Amino acid sequence: MNSWIDISQRLDEKAAVWPGDTPFSYRLNWGKRDSGSVNVGQITMSVHTGTHIDAPFHFDDEGKRVIELDLDVYIGRARVIHLPGTDRIGLNELNSIGIEGVNRLLIYTGAWRDRSVFPENIPHVQPEAAAYLSEKGVRLIGLDLPSVDPLDSKELPAHHRLTRYGIHILEGIVLDDVPPGDYELAALPLPLAEADGSPVRAVLRKCR
Numbered sequence: 001m002n003s004w005i006d007i008s009q010r011l012d013e014k015a016a017v018w019p020g021d022t023p024f025s026y027r028l029n030w031g032k033r034d035s036g037s038v039n040v041g042q043i044t045m046s047v048h049t050g051t052h053i054d055a056p057f058h059f060d061d062e063g064k065r066v067i068e069l070d071l072d073v074y075i076g077r078a079r080v081i082h083l084p085g086t087d088r089i090g091l092n093e094l095n096s097i098g099i100e101g102v103n104r105l106l107i108y109t110g111a112w113r114d115r116s117v118f119p120e121n122i123p124h125v126q127p128e129a130a131a132y133l134s135e136k137g138v139r140l141i142g143l144d145l146p147s148v149d150p151l152d153s154k155e156l157p158a159h160h161r162l163t164r165y166g167i168h169i170l171e172g173i174v175l176d177d178v179p180p181g182d183y184e185l186a187a188l189p190l191p192l193a194e195a196d197g198s199p200v201r202a203v204l205r206k207c208r
């Protein structure tokens, strides 16, 4: 039996959020003692907290909402690559590794070290990489970072360009202990009808 590797961030009140965004909270609304039978909780969070996917509606008013996203993208064979110490993910970086025929590409950068603190600086995806990625077959890109664009970007060029090329975005994965190679991935969004993003439980299993 091959066991699944959890590559999701833990969700508790220590989870780092985008500056000014809603903190994560889980609250027991009804205690078993009050209800007589059950504990019933409530969560409050930004959908961009921890390990999550972006729907195009996040950066485009006309873009797809989470429920409209193709599920095939989030389950299936994925390649993990390591780009430690890089400040950008562009054609040079991707070319030197080779990603022919890869449909789901997960990138370890190691740049977000302390996940209880929102990072100050992160590597970003160069928009020019989107065409190259799609030509190679990539339909999902996942990073161990809170965004595919620089944190101070308002235009979000990588988000837009990736989406234009049919590449879906997975952010905040944890690849610290995952060697490069081929895996099966499952990282399904919740069936949120209107949302611009969704938390996911992302898991990998080594392909044999």
Ligand SMILES: N[C@@H](CC(=O)c1ccccc1NC=O)C(=O)O
Binding pocket: 018, 021, 046, 048, 054, 146, 147, 148, 156, 171
């Ligand atoms: N684009 C970011 C999220 C983002 O930009 C954001 C998330 C929550 C609150 C504010 C945000 N951006 C504000 O400029 C992301 O990739 O998830």
Ligand SMILES: [Zn+2]
Binding pocket: 047, 048, 052, 053, 054, 146, 171, 197
């Ligand atoms: Zn996001």
Ligand SMILES: [Zn+2]
Binding pocket: 054, 146, 147, 148, 159, 169, 171
């Ligand atoms: Zn994003």
